[in-house]
Amino acid sequence: MGRQPCCDKLDVKKGPWTAEEDKKLINFILINGQCCWRALPKLAGLRRCGKSCRLRWTNYLRPDLKRGLLNEHEEQLVIDLHARLGNRWSKIAANMPGRTDNEIKNHWNTHIKKKLLKMGIDPVTHEPLHKETEANITSSSSTEKPKSQFSRSASANTLDSFDNSSSTVLSENSLLANDQDQETEALFESLCEDEKLLNYLLGEDEPPLVDTLTWELPNNMSGFDNRPNGFASWEDCATWLLDCQDFGVHDFGLDSFNDVEISINDT
DNA sequence: AATAGACCCAACCGCCGCTTC
DNA sequence: TGAAGCGGCGGTTGGGTCTAT
Numbered sequence: 475m476g477r478q479p480c481c482d483k484l485d486v487k488k489g490p491w492t493a494e495e496d497k498k499l500i501n502f503i504l505i506n507g508q509c510c511w512r513a514l515p516k517l518a519g520l521r522r523c524g525k526s527c528r529l530r531w532t533n534y535l536r537p538d539l540k541r542g543l544l545n546e547h548e549e550q551l552v553i554d555l556h557a558r559l560g561n562r563w564s565k566i567a568a569n570m571p572g573r574t575d576n577e578i579k580n581h582w583n584t585h586i587k588k589k590l591l592k593m594g595i596d597p598v599t600h601e602p603l604h605k606e607t608e609a610n611i612t613s614s615s616s617t618e619k620p621k622s623q624f625s626r627s628a629s630a631n632t633l634d635s636f637d638n639s640s641s642t643v644l645s646e647n648s649l650l651a652n653d654q655d656q657e658t659e660a661l662f663e664s665l666c667e668d669e670k671l672l673n674y675l676l677g678e679d680e681p682p683l684v685d686t687l688t689w690e691l692p693n694n695m696s697g698f699d700n701r702p703n704g705f706a707s708w709e710d711c712a713t714w715l716l717d718c719q720d721f722g723v724h725d726f727g728l729d730s731f732n733d734v735e736i737s738i739n740d741t
Numbered sequence: 742a743a744t745a746g747a748c749c750c751a752a753c754c755g756c757c758g759c760t761t762c
Numbered sequence: 763t764g765a766a767g768c769g770g771c772g773g774t775t776g777g778g779t780c781t782a783t
Contacts, residue, residue, distance in 0.1 A: 562771085581750095
């Protein structure tokens with residue numbers, strides 16, 4: 475007996491989600507939390523595969539998502555983490571609050587990859603392309619694996635110089651960029667110093683004890699008797715969340731959603 | 742204004758690893 | 763111990779949008 479399909483293929487809708495479906499999904503998760511994706515579609519009244527519901531929630535509807543393009547220092551962070559972790563997008567995303575693996579992967583494939591190639595850097599190995607060619611001549615070893623050596627200097631510095639020479643967009647607000655560079659620098663220094671965290675990033679260790687497993691609600695939503703204060707009903711709450719998708723939750727000053735998970739799974 | 746090609750990203754697919762029985 | 767079931771991950775694709783001609 476083979477494995478059952480993840481859902482009833484005949485009765486499953488595919489393609490873009492409608493506002494109505496989003497509303498149903500948000501309503502259900504706000505009430506019941508994230509549990510049993512397989513059963514969720516039926517319980518929530520959705521003609522969708524559980525997998526599809528999970529993806530829709532994690533990549534688009536989650537209230538802690540940032541919207542819009544990655545900024546300069548987020549991009550740098552992706553490059554640095556990719557140099558170390560390779561195509562392990564979920565691990566990279568885990569270090570970038572508010573960003574999803576899908577979003578990072580898309581951004582990598584559409585922007586960063588081209589940028590690195592244009593700079594003469596191999597986006598797989600983060601080595602200069604010509605050097606890569608030489609290496610291939612002398613050695614037949616695979617280049618698929620990410621570098622084990624931390625390669626910030628190679629990728630980051632060259633990217634900086636690329637930005638300085640060619641970018642009109644990225645050079646805007648340079649003072650802020652400098653601050654962000656320093657932040658990024660500090661972040662990576664701390665990353666390198668934190669052996670436990672590094673091991674975790676490499677998938678060789680348990681996650682460090684950081685409180686990322688449960689969502690905490692913003693102060694104005696405390697006392698979440700499974701319903702944010704200020705909302706007369708779940709319907710209002712879901713409507714608000716749907717609005718957040720249009721404007722970006724951070725436009726509402728709810729940055730405290732970052733890194734946290736609504737703790738309604740307990741219900 | 743029309744069209745073709747490039748670009749972008751949401752969503753799907755298939756595989757893998759973990760858990761349960 | 764191994765099969766079944768599930769969630770999660772990474773690669774890929776399809777279609778909408780943008781841009782150049």
